[in-house]
Amino acid sequence: MLWALFGCTYAEKPTFDVLVVSIDGTPRALLDEEWATLEVLPAIAAEGSHQNLIVQGVTDTVASHARMLTGFGPEITGVTSARHFGTIPEGLSIPERLRARFGPDLRILFEVNKPYMLGIEDDTQAFWHLAQACDVAANHAMPVDVTPHMLDALAGVGEAPFFAFFHWAAVDEAGHQFDEGSAEQRAALHEVDANLGQVRDALVAMGRWERTLVYVTTDHGFPPGGHSHYEGAEAVWLITTDPEVGLGNYLDQLPWTILDRYGVTVTEPAPPLGGL
Numbered sequence: 724m725l726w727a728l729f730g731c732t733y734a735e736k737p738t739f740d741v742l743v744v745s746i747d748g749t750p751r752a753l754l755d756e757e758w759a760t761l762e763v764l765p766a767i768a769a770e771g772s773h774q775n776l777i778v779q780g781v782t783d784t785v786a787s788h789a790r791m792l793t794g795f796g797p798e799i800t801g802v803t804s805a806r807h808f809g810t811i812p813e814g815l816s817i818p819e820r821l822r823a824r825f826g827p828d829l830r831i832l833f834e835v836n837k838p839y840m841l842g843i844e845d846d847t848q849a850f851w852h853l854a855q856a857c858d859v860a861a862n863h864a865m866p867v868d869v870t871p872h873m874l875d876a877l878a879g880v881g882e883a884p885f886f887a888f889f890h891w892a893a894v895d896e897a898g899h900q901f902d903e904g905s906a907e908q909r910a911a912l913h914e915v916d917a918n919l920g921q922v923r924d925a926l927v928a929m930g931r932w933e934r935t936l937v938y939v940t941t942d943h944g945f946p947p948g949g950h951s952h953y954e955g956a957e958a959v960w961l962i963t964t965d966p967e968v969g970l971g972n973y974l975d976q977l978p979w980t981i982l983d984r985y986g987v988t989v990t991e992p993a994p995p996l997g998g999l
């Protein structure tokens with residue numbers, strides 16, 4: 724076979740796509756309170772499931788996204804908190820593992836909304852190595868609307884299979900500025916819900932929605948009425964169209980679920996938890 728002549732050992736192209744969405748700082752309680760008036764998140768849940776998860780360790784954006792994107796805690800990633808972290812060691816993230824397995828045939832997209840937390844600009848920042856494995860990796864500070872960049876990135880995949888990680892910061896920002904449960908934070912959740920609807924509609928228009936496994940989650944919540952999330956913020960959630968997701972316990976299990984779907988097996992360092 725031709726690929727053997729070139730010494731290529733990549734796996735065959737996936738026949739499905741994966742969209743992971745992080746709606747930063749969206750407490751489980753707030754989501755539940757707004758559920759009846761949201762449109763897109765409940766519609767996605769209706770195609771699959773909506774369940775509760777717990778974030779372990781420090782509930783801040785850097786630490787929790789390190790877990791969400793690698794499946795490991797600080798003893799492996801070196802990311803303890805937004806104050807104590809280094810560059811996540813090479814090879815541990817979902818994008819890097821997918822690149823190693825599928826080579827250039829898989830399009831990998833990373834569009835995020837918080838430069839100071841999800842840093843990719845230089846090799847001192849936590850997500851530097853992850854970003855190097857992506858075809859598109861961009862970090863847009865608010866108030867830049869990140870949604871058009873997501874839509875552009877999706878339009879650029881053409882016929883190729885994709886893995887996309889998309890992140891919105893508006894709910895977290897409103898929580899810090901106006902407190903958990905404020906009218907502003909609720910409005911931000913509705914805005915992100917509508918933006919997620921634009922992403923869904925784009926995938927529908929591309930004829931790709933049906934083959935896309937969607938996982939929407941958050942990095943942490945806020946305590947009731949709080950304006951920071953150092954404590955009392957571990958109750959989070961997952962909305963997914965993946966029919967095989969069972970009842971999980973921890974956000975850390977999500978990466979192992981996704982890697983399992985792609986047929987990626989990791990033995991070293993040993994995964995701390997199985998999938999969902």
Ligand SMILES: [Zn+2]
Binds near residue numbers: 783784895943
């Ligand atoms: Zn956060």
Ligand SMILES: [Zn+2]
Binds near residue numbers: 952
């Ligand atoms: Zn925050």
